[in-house]
Amino acid sequence: MKNVAVYCGSSSGNRAHFAVAARKLGAELARRDIGLVYGGGRVGLMGEIADAVLAGGGQVTGVIPRQLADLEVAHQGLTRLECVETMAQRKTRMEELADGFIAMPGGVGTLEELAEVLTMQQLGTTDGPVAFLDVAGYWQPFRTMFAAFAKQGFMQQRYVDNLIFSDNPADLLDLCQEFRPLGPKWQRG
Known part of the structure; x- marks a missing residue:
């Protein structure tokens, strides 16, 4: 991965460990010379991760409406x-610039961006990893929901199994580097 899109909150949440995790991920991106692509804000977790990448000498591209x-x-x-x-143009541009995608804690905007990239992965229009920085179990309800999708026949289990979850930024990025795309859900012929 040369550039990773990080989706996260424009708020900091109500626990200090969210901001700490954003700074750790930003520092790790800079250390590995992986560029950050994000929503361009200076507030919330968005600002925390951008500032950490910049402080580590890394490259940061913001895309903002x-x-x-x-x-x-x-x-x-x-x-x-x-x-x-528009927000739609922001998502498209971030997807164009990134070869991997990480979700940190966030709200409905983060969820919406994440849903699009997960759909693109199944359609085969992106082949980068989709990973979740699972700070204090934040993404566990989402993980349970994916398991239910597969159990009920609305998502292939192989896509659920290919999602990356970790609460440690270094481990998360290692797993992203090892990621192998599954290819599209549907094939011609």
């Missing part, structure tokens, strides 16, 4: 900041 940039939440110290018109 103009509406949010105009509200002065854009991070002005990034390697590169791209302004787009």
